[in-house]
Each structure stands twice: as C-alpha cells, then as structure tokens.
Amino acid sequence: xxxxxxxFAVARLNALLQTQEPSVPVLMAVIPIVLTPFMIPGNRMTxxxxxxxxxxxxxxxxxxxxxxxxxxxxxxxxxxxxxxQQWGTWNRMRASAASMSEIVLGKVxxxxxxxxxxxxxxxxxxxxxxGYRPDGSMLALIIVATVFALMVAMFGVAIAMWCGSERTAxxxxxxxxxLMACLGGSLTAVSTFPSWARPLARFSPAYWAVDAVxxxxxxxxxxxxxxxxxxxxxxxxxxxxxASIIGFYRKSRS
Amino acid sequence: MIGRAAYVLDLHPGVYNANFVIxxxxxxxxxxxxxxxxxxxxxSDVRKSYGSRCVLDGVNLQVRYGSILALLGRNGxxxxxxxxxxxxxxxxxxxxxxxAGVALNGKRxxxxxxxxxxxxQDLGLYPQLTVMQNLMSMAMVQGLRPRNARxxxxxxxxxxxxxxxxxxxAESLSGGQKxxxxxxxxxxxxxxxxxxxxxxxxxxxxxxxxxxxxxRGIADSSTAVLYTTHYMEEIEQLGADxxxxxxxxxxxxxxxxxxxxxxxxxSICVSFVGGLQPEVIGWVRTGDGLEPDRPIDDPGRTLAALxxxxxxxxxxxxxxxxxHANLETAYRNIVRSGGGDSVAYIASGxxxxxxxxxxxxxxxxxxxxxxx
Numbered sequence: 143x144x145x146x147x148x149x150f151a152v153a154r155l156n157a158l159l160q161t162q163e164p165s166v167p168v169l170m171a172v173i174p175i176v177l178t179p180f181m182i183p184g185n186r187m188t189x190x191x192x193x194x195x196x197x198x199x200x201x202x203x204x205x206x207x208x209x210x211x212x213x214x215x216x217x218x219x220x221x222x223x224x225x226x227q228q229w230g231t232w233n234r235m236r237a238s239a240a241s242m243s244e245i246v247l248g249k250v251x252x253x254x255x256x257x258x259x260x261x262x263x264x265x266x267x268x269x270x271x272x273g274y275r276p277d278g279s280m281l282a283l284i285i286v287a288t289v290f291a292l293m294v295a296m297f298g299v300a301i302a303m304w305c306g307s308e309r310t311a312x313x314x315x316x317x318x319x320x321l322m323a324c325l326g327g328s329l330t331a332v333s334t335f336p337s338w339a340r341p342l343a344r345f346s347p348a349y350w351a352v353d354a355v356x357x358x359x360x361x362x363x364x365x366x367x368x369x370x371x372x373x374x375x376x377x378x379x380x381x382x383x384x385a386s387i388i389g390f391y392r393k394s395r396s
Numbered sequence: 397m398i399g400r401a402a403y404v405l406d407l408h409p410g411v412y413n414a415n416f417v418i419x420x421x422x423x424x425x426x427x428x429x430x431x432x433x434x435x436x437x438x439x440s441d442v443r444k445s446y447g448s449r450c451v452l453d454g455v456n457l458q459v460r461y462g463s464i465l466a467l468l469g470r471n472g473x474x475x476x477x478x479x480x481x482x483x484x485x486x487x488x489x490x491x492x493x494x495x496a497g498v499a500l501n502g503k504r505x506x507x508x509x510x511x512x513x514x515x516x517q518d519l520g521l522y523p524q525l526t527v528m529q530n531l532m533s534m535a536m537v538q539g540l541r542p543r544n545a546r547x548x549x550x551x552x553x554x555x556x557x558x559x560x561x562x563x564x565x566a567e568s569l570s571g572g573q574k575x576x577x578x579x580x581x582x583x584x585x586x587x588x589x590x591x592x593x594x595x596x597x598x599x600x601x602x603x604x605x606x607x608x609x610x611x612r613g614i615a616d617s618s619t620a621v622l623y624t625t626h627y628m629e630e631i632e633q634l635g636a637d638x639x640x641x642x643x644x645x646x647x648x649x650x651x652x653x654x655x656x657x658x659x660x661x662x663s664i665c666v667s668f669v670g671g672l673q674p675e676v677i678g679w680v681r682t683g684d685g686l687e688p689d690r691p692i693d694d695p696g697r698t699l700a701a702l703x704x705x706x707x708x709x710x711x712x713x714x715x716x717x718x719x720h721a722n723l724e725t726a727y728r729n730i731v732r733s734g735g736g737d738s739v740a741y742i743a744s745g746x747x748x749x750x751x752x753x754x755x756x757x758x759x760x761x762x763x764x765x766x767x768x
Contacts, residue, residue: 145539147539148537148539151533151539154536155537158533159524162525163524229521229522229523231520231521231522232520233483233516233520234514234520234534234582235537237483237484237509237512238509238534238537238538239509241506
C-alpha cells in the first residue's frame with residue numbers, strides 16, 4: 143500500500159536537490175522573459191492579420207514562450223531520474239521501504255511543481271513587463287497552466303521510463319519538446335504555417351495550450367470556453383501516464 | 397565450544413580477543429538451535445543467468461539474526477548479484493529466497509525495504525547535500541518522521557565520527573568519510589538485516605576501523621549482517637562466519653576456525669647456511685629452503701624432527717619461517733582447488749598449505765593492488 147509520508151519524503155528529497163543547484167531552473171524562467179519583447183512586434187502583426195486589431199502581440203508571445211520553455215525544462219525532470227543512477231543512489235532508493243511507485247510519484251510531484259512555477263513566473267513577468275493582459279477568466283488561465291504543467295511533467299517521466307541512458311533521454315526530451323512546441327505554434331502562430339502543416343498542429347499538446355491561453359487573452363474566454371482544450375491537454379497527459387506506466391514495468395522487469 | 401574457540405586463539409595469537417570467544421560461542425550455540433524464525437536470510441537452490449552465462453548455480457545460504465556472514469569469492473563470482481537478489485532488486489531464475497521473514501517470489505514487498513539496509517559496492521550519496529541532509533532524507537524515505545529522522549541521523553553521525561562534517565556537502569568529504577556516510581545511510585532505519593557490499597573499499601585505516609566497529613556492534617544487537625570483502629583480516633576482526641562463493645555456488649561455509657581447519661594448515665620453511673639442501677624424506681626443496689611435503693599440525697615438532705634427521709646434523713641452520721594457517725591461505729586454497737572441496741584438496745596430493753613466504757607475499761601484493 144502506498145504511503146503518503148514516503149511519497150512526501152521522496153518529493154522533499156528531490157526538491158532539496160533542485161534547490162541546491164537552482165541555476166538551470168532560474169535560467170529556464172529568465173530567458174523567456176528576456177526574449178519575449180523581441181517577439182512581440184512580429185506576433186502583433188500576425189494577430190492583427192488574424193483580426194485582433196487591438197492585440198499588442200504579448201497575447202501570443204508570452205504564452206508561446208511559456209509553453210516553449212516548459213518543454214525545454216523537461217530535461218530537468220529526466221535528470222531527476224538519471225542523476226540517481228550516476229550518484230549510485232538509485233539502488234539504495236530501490237532497496238528502501240519506498241516502492242517504485244512511491245519514488246516515481248515523489249519525483250512527479252516535484253517535476254509538476256517546477257513546471258507550474260516556471261509557467262507562473264513567465265506569465266507573471268509577461269503581465270508586469272510586456273503588457274500581457276488576459277481579458278478572460280484568470281481561473282481558466284490557472285487551470286490551463288496547471289493541466290499543461292502536469293502534462294509536461296508526465297512527458298518527462300515517460301521519456302525517463304523509456305530511455306535506457308541519460309544521453310538518449312535528454313536528446314529525446316529536447317527534440318520531442320521542441321517539435322511539439324514549434325508544431326503547436328508556440329514560436330510563431332499556427333496561422334503563419336503553410337496550409338498543409340496547419341492540421342498537424344492539432345497533434346501537439348502545445349497547440350491546445352497556446353490556443354486556450356490566446357482565447358483567454360483575446361476572446362474573453364472563461365473556463366467553459368476552454369474546456370475542450372483542457373480536455374485535450376489532459377488527454378495527452380493521460381497518454382504520457384500510460385506510456386510511463388508501461389515503461390516503468392518494462393524497466394522494472396529488466 | 398570454548399575449546400573450539402580457544403583453538404582458534406592458538407592459531408591466531410593477537411588477532412582475537414575475549415569478545416570474539418563469547419560472540420563465537422553465541423553463534424555456535426544458535427547454529428545448533430537455529431529454527432526458521434532465527435534465520436534472517438534463507439536462500440535455497442537459487443539460480444541466475446545472464447544470457448548463456450550462469451552466475452549463480454544453485455546457491456544455498458542461511459544467515460541467523462545476530463551473526464555476520466562474510467561472503468567471499470573472486471571478482472565476478474556473483475557476490476553482488478546474490479546481494480541484489482536478496483534485496484529484491486533482481487529476480488532469481490529459480491529457487492526460493494526469504495529475507496527477514498519475507499518471501500521474495502518475483503515481487504518485492506514493501507515490508508522488505510523497511511527490514512533491510514543496503515550499502516552497495518559503489519558509493520551512493522547525494523553529492524550536493526550535506527551529511528545531515530543525506531542521512532535525514534534517507535531516514536524519511538524509510539518512513540521515519542522528521543524529528544526521529546534527525547535524532548537517528550545525529551546518532552549515526554556520532555557513531556561514525558562525522559560530527560565535524562555534518563554540515564559539509566558529501567561531495568567535499570574525503571574518501572574515507574564518504575565511505576562512512578555511505579555505510580551510515582544503510583542504517584538510518586535500524587534494519588534487521590544489513591547488506592554491506594565491500595564497505596571498506598577505498599577507506600583509510602581510521603574509516604575502516606570505524607566501520608568494522610559499528611558493524612560488530614550492530615550484529616551484537618541482533619541484526620544479521622551479510623558482508624562481502626576481499627580483506628581477510630576484516631573478517632577475522634569481525635569474528636564473522638564465512639561462506640565461499642565459487643563457480644556459482646557456495647562451496648563451503650562455516651566459522652573461521654572450521655574453514656581454516658578444512659582448507660589450510662600451518663607450515664614451516666627451513667633454510668641452511670651455504671644454500672646446501674640435504675635430502676630428507678618427507679621434505680621438498682623450495683628455492684632456498686625445505687618445506688614439508690604434506691600438511692603439518694605442529695610446526696615446532698616438525699622442525700625438531702627435521703633437525704634430528706641424520707642428514708641435517710652437519711649443516712648449519714640459517715633461517716626458519718613459521719607460516720601460520722589463516723583465512724587468506726584457506727581462501728587461496730579454495731580458489732586454487734576450483735571449488736573448495738576439502739576431499740579434492742587432500743586427495744589431489746597438493747599440499748594446499750601456504751606457498752613459500754616470498755610467493756605468499758607476492759600474491760598478497762597483487763591482491764592488495766587490485767583491491768585496496
């Protein structure tokens with residue numbers, strides 16, 4: 143039977159480890175804040191062309207970079223698993239009273255909090271510095287950010303569970319993340335894609351996240367308006383959970 | 397029982413102390429009284445192969461609570477594989493394993509984790525955490541509440557003499573300090589069965605002594621310890637029972653005394669002035685000296701017999717070296733006989749007793765380079 147105390151202990155340990163080397167998570171939050179102003183004019187032109195004549199461009203640039211850098215920071219999640227092997231602590235953990243499920247859940251909790259924190263920081267600074275003013279529901283924005291952060295965390299866990307080495311896992315995380323982020327329109331709006339490429343965007347969870355945040359920012363959308371997007375993002379998350387579980391048992395058996 | 401231990405004392409003057417005699421007697425007593433409940437580790441006909449390579453080929457092993465079993469074998473003999481299996485990290489291909497009363501049948505029950513402590517062969521520390529954080533974090537993962545975890549961590553820091561380093565990051569510790577912390581982390585939850593896989597590799601004299609002292613104390617408090625090492629003197633200091641793993645199975649198991657008695661004998665090497673080696677029945681020439689051609693019981697009596705031989709009366713004695721039977725000699729004989737069968741050892745005509753001193757020294761040197 144799973145123990146909440148042990149899951150908390152694993153999460154506490156991983157959070158402690160992250161706080162000891164905060165440079166990478168900090169950079170993952172700072173760089174999008176620095177880069178966003180460079181993208182705003184181009185994004186404004188795109189949004190105006192889409193019919194949003196009063197758009198500032200921040201409505202696309204801020205959530206776009208928040209999504210893009212969320213995928214970049216998947217490497218931190220992957221490293222949470224592989225670092226333990228490098229430090230020789232993985233077998234110690236496996237031999238402990240904590241079950242593998244408890245160990246993985248403890249790590250997922252920290253990965254989720256890191257993702258959410260990064261997204262919140264990027265969006266908050268977008269509001270403070272770049273004039274990002276979502277005119278829709280803040281609750282809807284929080285729900286989208288939360289579900290998206292959980293989905294990205296599970297993407298990282300799935301990569302860690304399926305890859306045999308750190309190098310492979312980091313490459314897969316980076317390439318998979320960039321592919322999903324760019325395909326989903328986090329760097330440039332999907333409307334600028336060639337017509338044949340636009341339908342492909344729907345296969346990326348980033349598309350649904352950017353679309354939801356854009357609706358909240360530009361179309362005064364509420365929770366009910368973005369429920370389909372939230373559902374699709376959640377569906378991707380569920381897929382990654384299943385992939386993680388299969389990878390987990392596959393790894394346990396080997 | 398007391399006579400048995402006393403005999404060991406005769407063979408190893410200065411190595412054993414009174415404590416060993418008492419502990420050994422307790423072990424010997426429990427050996428005869430052992431029931432399933434007394435057994436911390438029971439493993440029966442355990443087999444494991446990696447592809448076509450058979451690593452464990454029918455291992456049978458029993459360890460009682462309150463005892464230390466030193467598992468010996470060459471590099472690659474399967475010691476670490478066996479430990480991984482006993483900790484539930486690897487599944488055997490066949491056979492049964494029971495640790496701390498928990499049967500491992502392909503699944504690793506949570507109850508096992510709280511009953512066992514593992515210090516793997518390779519260091520396992522969180523480098524960027526302090527000594528205290530490492531210990532506390534592991535204690536909490538083992539299910540201790542924060543306050544208890546802190547108390548236990550403080551106890552272990554005292555026990556392993558890491559007080560001055562408690563606020564220091566693990567990555568900045570010396571090799572010996574890291575090794576002590578590594579071992580301490582296996583003890584945070586006071587396990588009933590402890591697995592220490594070469595815990596003193598790379599440790600300095602001080603760290604090694606500290607680890608051995610703690611291990612002995614832990615066993616005295618009813619914890620079963622399975623200990624692997626390549627240093628025979630550690631086993632003698634711990635007063636451990638010994639099991640030899642060779643060719644994938646346990647080829648012999650017993651107390652140090654029993655193992656030495658079965659696999660090693662004392663010997664002497666006698667040399668004469670001028671290098672003249674007389675022909676004496678029952679002795680063979682070995683380099684500069686003569687050695688008995690069969691195992692002996694009493695070096696003094698054997699030397700007296702040699703010197704009274706008519707061929708030795710006119711030659712002047714230069715040097716006499718008495719070679720004591722010890723665990724290292726027994727180990728080398730077992731390894732050399734390729735399975736430690738004591739019958740084969742006698743019947744082969746191979747005296748099996750120690751090589752000439754210089755050979756012995758050379759072998760120790762090689763072993764030292766590899767393992768220390």
